[in-house]
Amino acid sequence: MSEPGAPAVGDKAPRLQDRVLGGVRWGRLLEPLGFIKVLEWLFAIFAFGACGSFGGETGATVKCGGDTKEMSAISVQFGYPFRLYQIPFEMPDCAGESETRTLHLVGDFSAPAEFFVTLGVFSFLYAMAALVLYLRFHSLYGENKKLPIADFCVTVCFTFFWLVAAAAWGKGLTDVKAATRPASLVAAMGVCQEEEVVCAAGTTPAMGLANISVLFGFINFLLWAGNCWFVLKETPWQAQAAPRDSAAEQGAIDKQ
Numbered sequence: 001m002s003e004p005g006a007p008a009v010g011d012k013a014p015r016l017q018d019r020v021l022g023g024v025r026w027g028r029l030l031e032p033l034g035f036i037k038v039l040e041w042l043f044a045i046f047a048f049g050a051c052g053s054f055g056g057e058t059g060a061t062v063k064c065g066g067d068t069k070e071m072s073a074i075s076v077q078f079g080y081p082f083r084l085y086q087i088p089f090e091m092p093d094c095a096g097e098s099e100t101r102t103l104h105l106v107g108d109f110s111a112p113a114e115f116f117v118t119l120g121v122f123s124f125l126y127a128m129a130a131l132v133l134y135l136r137f138h139s140l141y142g143e144n145k146k147l148p149i150a151d152f153c154v155t156v157c158f159t160f161f162w163l164v165a166a167a168a169w170g171k172g173l174t175d176v177k178a179a180t181r182p183a184s185l186v187a188a189m190g191v192c193q194e195e196e197v198v199c200a201a202g203t204t205p206a207m208g209l210a211n212i213s214v215l216f217g218f219i220n221f222l223l224w225a226g227n228c229w230f231v232l233k234e235t236p237w238q239a240q241a242a243p244r245d246s247a248a249e250q251g252a253i254d255k256q
Contacts, residue, residue: 028135033230037134040223041127047220048120050213051113051169055079056205058180062189064094065196073202076185080117081110082176091189094197106188107179112172116165116217123158123220148234155231159224166217173210180205 028034059075072092078084084105091101130151133140140147178184182201186192192199 028138033227033234034131034134036223036227036230037127037131040220040227041124041131043216043220043223044120044124044127047213047216048117048124050209050216051120052080052117054210054213056180056207056210057203058182058185058205059202060182060185060189061200061202062092062094062191063198064092064191065194074185075203076105076180078105078180078205080113082113082172083108083110084176084179089185091191094191094194103188105179106184107175109172109176109179112165112168116169116213119158119161119165120220123162123224126154126158145236148231149236152228152231152235155224155228159221159228162217162221162224166214166221169217170214173207173214176210177205177207 029038055077056079057075057077059073061071061073063071074089074091076087076089078087084107087105088102089105091103093099093101133147182204186199186201189199191197
């Protein structure tokens with residue numbers, strides 16, 4: 001039995017939890033600087049999640065000459081990181097030398113896609129860390145003048161990177177659509193150039209999720225660009241400018 005007055009074992013966890021969460025100022029989430037960091041955190045997840053989880057399917061049909069020939073359906077699946085040249089598919093050989101021949105899609109669009117996803121992951125991590133600092137250790141954020149300056153510089157960098165990443169991935173997605181449409185698949189198959197061979201477009205890729213990822217990229221750019229102003233207000237530069245403006249206004253009033 002425990003001695004009278006001794007703390008119960010079960011009380012340690014609540015007390016530790018109180019020490020950790022007791023200093024969190026949840027009300028700062030309603031302030032512009034806290035609220036916009038939550039939006040940055042969420043939309044970073046949406047951006048890299050939509051791009052990194054995308055998967056599509058394209059296809060075509062090939063019918064060799066002659067009434068006895070059956071129609072062959074070709075289905076090709078692709079997705080992130082969009083190294084299309086590594087994705088094989090089987091093309092029927094109507095010449096009769098072999099049953100099928102292995103071909104590959106054309107193009108490598110992994111650079112803009114991977115840059116977009118990587119930036120989303122780093123934005124997610126930084127927004128989470130900055131949010132914890134702002135909610136739990138706001139005294140350090142206000143007392144240490146270097147933290148707001150560092151936050152402002154990083155925010156400006158993320159703003160620029162999101163503009164570049166969203167534009168580059170938008171262009172890369174356009175090229176992915178061109179390379180994976182059924183007409184491009186038919187044009188890449190030499191068997192479709194032979195006489196008496198009928199090729200037709202098959203499954204058209206559904207690119208909705210990829211289009212949304214580009215939209216999320218530009219939304220992230222707008223969020224980080226707007227956040228630059230709120231972070232700037234926390235820096236010593238803005239704090240020094242405010243007294244000068246107040247002094248100038250007071251001087252103008254005194255002259256009147």
